[in-house]
Amino acid sequence: MDDVTTYPARDLLLDGFGRIRDGVPEVVDGLSAEELLWRPDRDANHIAWLVWHLARQQxxxxxxLxxxxxxxxxxxxWVERFGLPYPPDAHGWSMSSADVxxxxxxxxxxxxxYQGAVHERTVAYVEGLEATAYARVIDRHWDPPVTVGVRIVSVLDDAAxxxxxxxxVRGLVQRRR
Known part of the structure; x- marks a missing residue:
């Protein structure tokens, strides 16, 4: 047995978040602004909003945390660089179709x-967590209460x-070409 302590949860989370970081450029690469904003129907989310929201919630x-x-x-x-018509604290939750x-x-x-910058902060946070920190309760409004570990998995799940x-939606856009 070696002296290296491993943190399987950390390693799995870093892998999962790395997949999000890698997937964002792939999903937007080569698309025009019109294609990024195309909606399958008037109430659907477009690629631009989906990618922005996944990064904002993370x-x-x-x-x-x-x-x-x-x-x-x-x-x-980033709020200034994007120049979106939303308040600076907007993240996409509860937005209407008109907002999208x-x-x-x-x-x-x-x-x-932007996703890359968010990923860097996420990695720094996850790498700094001790194994015992995952069990710390951060929200008692739920049954069972939400722990750090549950929240991180929730963030990753939402992004994925x-x-x-x-x-x-990118596939639909490409079929329209």
Whole structure:
């Protein structure tokens, strides 16, 4: 037995979040602004909104877990770079179809860059967690109460779902060509 302590949860989470980081550039690469904003129907989410939202929810939740003063979105100037028609603290939860329709694309390269910055903060947070930290309760409003580990898995799950949705819409966009 060697002296190296392993943290399987950490390693699995880092792998999962790495897949999100790798998937974002793949889903937006080569698409025009019009294609990024195309909606399968008037109430569906488009690729741009899905990718932005998956990064924003990860950013906000990891910032909260890490006790950061600000999310990467507001603290590192991404809100200004994107120039979206939403309040600075918007993250996509509870947005209406009309809200999604107001989304704009200033530069398609911003999606991967922003997700990359969020990923860096996520990695730093996960790498800094001791194995016992995963069991710490952070929200008693649920039954059972939410722990750090459950919240991190929830963040990863939400990001993976939205990335999959964006990949599906990309397939629809490509079939339209």
């Amino acid at each position: 950013d906000d939740q990891v910032a909260h 890490a006790g950061a003063d600000a999310s990467v979105w507001t603290g590192d100037g 329709g107001r989304f704009t694309v200033a530069d398609a390269r911003l999606f991967a860059a 779902k939205h990335l999959g949705q964006a990949e599906y």
